[in-house]
Amino acid sequence: MAVSQHLNLAPPLVHSGRVDELIQQGQTLSASLSPSSNSLAVFVTSTATRVQKADHSEEQPVYFASIDATPSSDRRLFVSDTSVIFAAFRNLMNAAHDESLEWLQSEKNYNIIRKLAIDYINHIKECWIHVSQPTGSLESSLQFSSDHYRSLYTCFSLFVVLYLPEFGLDDAPVGDDLMEWLNTHFIEPSTEEGDQLSGLERPWEDDTFWPYLTRATLRGLSKASVFFLDILSKHPSEDLQRLSKELKPLINSQPNLQNFSAERDFAYSSRRWNDKVKSLRLDLDRVPEEDRHDGFDNWWDRVSDIVGVLEGREEVILKICEEIGGDWKEVAVAWGVFADIRLRRQDIPEIVGQVLDDMPPDPTNIEDMIHSALFGGQPAKALEFAAKLDPWLAAHLADFMDALNLIETEAEEESGVSLRDQYTLEYADYLHSDSALWRITVVYLCSCGNIGKERADEVILRVPLQLRRRKDITVVSSEEERIRAGDVVGVLKEVNATCFEYHREEVRRTICRIAAQIFVEDKDFGLAVSYCASAEDWPGLGRVVDRVLEEYITNGPAHFARYVADIAPSLQALRSQPGSPGVFVHRLMFAVRYAGFQRRRMDLELQDAALDLVAMLHEDIAPKAWWGILLCDAVDFLQVDPTLLFSYSEAITLLQTLQEIFTRSEQNSGDDYLSILIRTIKGGEKEALDRLKTVRLWLARYFARCTVIGVGGKHVTERRSYAVS
Template sequence: MASKRELLSPEVAVADEQAHVHGFMATCGIGNRLMLYGGSKSACRDEGHLRANLHHGCRLHEVEWDKDMHSPITRRLVNESHNIFVALQQQAENLTDLALKSYLVKASRYYRSVIKGCCWALQSESENTSSEDEKAWLEDQQQIFQIIELIWSLCEILYIDTTPGAPSLRQLLGWVRWHFTEGKKLASEIIQDKPEKHSCYWEAIYRLLLQGCIDEALELFSKHPLHKTDSFRSLSEMMGKMPQLANFMSQGRSLPEFDIKWRHWRDECEQRLEAGEFLTDSNLTTMAKILCGDEEVFYQMKDYCETWFHMLVSRLFYQNPVVKNSELQHYIQTCLDMYRGDSSHTAQLDSILVAVFEFNINQMIRDCSTYLGSWWFTSHLGDLLYHSGHLEPQKLPQGVNLREYLLLEYASSLMSHKSLWAVAIHYFDFCPDNGSDYLGLYLERIPLDTEVKAHKLLHICEKRGLQEHAKSICKVMGKKCLLNNRVGQALNWFLKSKDSSYATVLSERILTEYSETGQFSNLDLLENLGSSMFLSSKLTFLGQYREFHKLYEDGDIQEAAILLVSLLSARLAPKAFWVTLLCDALPLLEAEQVVISSQQTYELMHCVEELTKEASLVGDENQKKMLEVEKTKLSNICLALTRNLDRAIIVEGSVKPF
């Protein structure tokens, strides 16, 4: 059983000269993270101050909290519980009534099995580590999850796995037996030797009786050498005759019938006790008093029960086994008073368990959030209780209901981890009021370290309709690629973001590269632009121009000629690229067959004339030298156009034979 966990407020000391002078300023990081730096608003606005102190003693401090779920063992818990959570939300939408209740019980048990697995892994790790600090942390974590499992299993008994009108004492006995195992350990140790000579023989029997383990206690009791004497046989008979609620329920018999039979049995026990049948041995008298539910004997058994809630279950088993769940709270105070002042008494845990027994769920969740320090437990248990109808849906002052508040806090605590942020996103999905807003704010702060991560985030945004965030991711990645001179990848990202300005700039850059090298890079991208080419006129030209080259390479020179002329006549091509297009037209003009008509030739001549006029207006000497080269090209083009016009007119004016 877990012991008390001390709640300590950590003392933080930061050695920073600027902080001592100006104080601290902070900027929010991702998730539960703050970036602290020394300075004040006035100081940070002072450019001289920044220059003097930016690299001299001014430090950036990273502060994180709620990192308990970031360790390798607890990360496994996070991932496994995430699968249970998502499946539960899906089933909650489709199932109703009994089917939903059955699934909630199953989900609760899945959660508890994950918690137990985490406890075992923490214990194994603590036994194998050589570091004292790590060992202490692992033991602390193990203690926390033991408490979590204790509370969760009690909530499952009282809120989830319930039968209307049936008492939960049988499940509560199982709850006590699972978390207090000393009695069974002693019994298994004693029974292998001579039981009556063992110093803890009677203690083991008392512990078994207090946990309702009548059969095990009777077996150990029968090992005593005096078990055939009258007093021993009388007590054995009463233990064997004790009515068991589980047997009645399995036989389909009613609760009132069990209550009547149990009361007759207890009356008989009291009669035999008063008749002095057990006076031969004080231990027999003590056992008989336990069976009779004697008030005083439970004070004697205080140390064997260890805690008030064990004592509560033990007393009810012998005093009122048909107690209703709603009546449990009336028996708590007496048991609490019995353990008041105990050094092992844990006030925080007591407060939580009392709230559970009193069906004060809001108080229980509030105490758990304060005491256990992690949002994992309260968020998942709160969600389970919400679907079972026990968590009220009214809104908190924060503007959301309690379930959503817990899920938002838990998801936020995961966002600062390098991989768990992907898990947190699914929790935001099931927060209908503010989940999308939270997710959007966090997505803006996730560093785009790799293209794989960027594509993953992009898929997340597109799936959830976060179009603006998707565009932002694409723009950031496009700029990164551009800084690394990866023009094709940059264009691909800007196409996804539908950023026409950057698409235009990169199209011009690709065209300039083609003008210098005579080759296109990223052919796959250019040949598969599809409808994206219409994002900007420059991109449309780039796609069409690549299509021209492809037609020409495939031997379809007629279609290539039509496309080339249309690019010039429609003024789709940048004017700086006209000379290159006209040069591309030369092989078509010199082809054996006429592929450019007279009308198309006039269009090309008009382009040459326009370029020539603009060249004559240039006054800059450097530009004039560059234009001399262009003029030589234009002269050759004019000659080819003239020859092609002659041929085209002749061909077009000829009468084709029938």
């Protein structure tokens, strides 16, 4: 769809003809495209090369404009319903690439394609009927008129008649099919005219009688023609009575291809029928000149025109269509029914070219230009006009034309996009004007090769996931509850499903990383860990664990333990997941183990808690930055009397850990060991070391208690004395 080169802003930012004034003020108009739709913001900016002091007292307006009008509810229903057919057609085409190049020659495959095209026609027809209902409220809300959908209906139907006939009939005479199309979509003469004439006692005296009868004959409306020929039995002219009586069986018996099993039988019957028409012409010519007028009209000329149509005389058909207000379509279709009954589809462009020389199409009527291009065997030109009428029509016609090799299928060297993809991408841009249609937009984009898939990635990445907790409501929706319980539901589920369907793995991982960040901000750490793992975002997993550990520092052990309870179930799955880096899983393992230690401590399961604490140090699970915290936690267990919660060897482990911290601090590596403790006590390195000196004192007392009750030996006592000196 061609984008307009102008945007009309109300009120205008710059009046017509006064752009120079804006430039003289050092300003220009700028626009910024929206990342979530094809809308844009228009605003005034400065063109100065240097930043000058700006007067902010006057606010500058920002205009929000859309390249395309957002689809209304009825239009959204139309594009949604037809997208299902599009998806089915693309599945068929994708499957065809895995088969031989002659797949279209299969009757089964061809019939499926034709059925899908007819499905489009039926949906257009239903929409046309719906919007044609005489309901005031409906009419006022319509984005496209009923006439717009009628145009889509005529164009798509004509395409099927000309380019997708029934299997095996592509080389059959096409006249009857075209006449059926013409009578279906462009009804002439009208039923009202017939009703009015039938109510007259002497209808042949009405100015519309003979044009009505002639056009009914030209359109192959045998019942209407025979009805008014019967009325002519009451005409005062005996010659006309006789001739009308002869005309009736001729009009009723005109051969129709659909009534014959073989074309040769149809041709033979048509020749015999033409002989009868010639006989009628001879009979007509015998009428004396003085008897050819009834006082109101020259009935003989009128009947002669009708017989001329039956004879297939091109000049008569052209003259009649001009007189009755017909157009080139009526001439071209009548040509195939009367002048050349064996007219093939491949011969239509030549015939239509001759007709258009005398009766050109209406250049102001896009529908008529599409018809002329399709009749003229110019599919690519038809797409140009279809894009102006409706991007939907151009995209879906191009889809079939590409499959039938009616247009160039190779990508253009400069753009890298084929003609089919060009119109599909333009239609996807139109859909992108409505962010609610992102799923359908992605379907169309992903059918356009790598370029389309890359654009689809950008659409998917900008779909609002709606995961954030609502702080302005007290009642949580069931969908949000399910999300918080770990279910992949709602928009997130649809985004994931779309990524899997179109193999957009990198996008899916990015979406998971985005979801994880949102969950971290809402402190849903269990979900954050799950989505980091799904995205294989191991640094992100490390950041989540750091945020969980941060809860201990800022809010204490109770909050910390509660948050870790949500992430603990993910630990086992991560440890068994191939490719998961041990360093990040190790950090998560510490958080889980330390939270378990805190829970046991708060539940007064002191013996088990003490074992956990030493195990985290002994098994090298605890990061060095947390050693100081663990040692400070150990004080409560060292003070328990008379029970010794640590064995002698476990106490030695605590002492060795403490000694390493002091040693490294003296070597200017204190930040590696004391950073968490410093933040927890809200002091500096000196205060942290002073706190650890308290731990050393309690360890010394603990070893003394061990000596009193006879735990350990002489060598142990000597070692202890050296360590605590």
